[in-house]
Amino acid sequence: xxxxxxxxxxxxxxxxxxxxxxxxxxxxxxxxxxxxxxxxxxxxxxxxxxxxxxxxxxxxxxxxxxxxxxxxxxxxxxxxxxxxxxxxxxxxxxxxxxxxxxxxxxxxxxxxxxxxxxxxxxxxxxxxxxxxxxxxxxxxxxxxxxxxxxxxxxxxxxxxxxxxxxxxxxxxxxxxxxxxx
Numbered sequence: 242x243x244x245x246x247x248x249x250x251x252x253x254x255x256x257x258x259x260x261x262x263x264x265x266x267x268x269x270x271x272x273x274x275x276x277x278x279x280x281x282x283x284x285x286x287x288x289x290x291x292x293x294x295x296x297x298x299x300x301x302x303x304x305x306x307x308x309x310x311x312x313x314x315x316x317x318x319x320x321x322x323x324x325x326x327x328x329x330x331x332x333x334x335x336x337x338x339x340x341x342x343x344x345x346x347x348x349x350x351x352x353x354x355x356x357x358x359x360x361x362x363x364x365x366x367x368x369x370x371x372x373x374x375x376x377x378x379x380x381x382x383x384x385x386x387x388x389x390x391x392x393x394x395x396x397x398x399x400x401x402x403x404x405x406x407x408x409x410x411x412x413x414x415x416x417x418x419x420x421x422x
Contacts, residue, residue: 267372268413269294275414315357322347323357327369334373335397340366374398375411382419389416 273290276283315323326347330337338346343366344354358366374396381392390401393416398404408416 265297266294267376267411269297271412271414315360319349319353319357320361322349323354323361326354326358326366327362330366330370331373334370334377337370371407372411375408378404378408378416379412379419382416392416 344351378396393404
């Protein structure tokens, strides 16, 4: 049942879209990590979640593959510059450059940076930085060495309620729940 679907997608040529770090995928992975079942029930739950994650990716590929290839105006050089911008953000997410500065550093104009980043990586420049910050905050909290307000401050959020809201929106649970588990 799954193989014909994969074959149909691959017949349309090559299509690539990065979905790592997107909230929907992160939420599914987090649900898998937090699984409390054991034995065969755990295996069944994790297998179901794996299929849900696969369905998420296939749905995105099905919706966007044909239209994406036809309307994309990104050239190979633009894609290289966008990957450079992403690398810059990955290194400087604690204090990222402004949009205009990032565009200059990557060799693009700000318009092409904004549109191209969304098209290539499936998220905005700001959304990517936020995902990096949220993942780092979760990692800090899981290590148990800091509390929620310290983690928020360490990843650049000074408003604790705003941080908690974004954390819950990203992972599907409150940051304080990590300390309890």
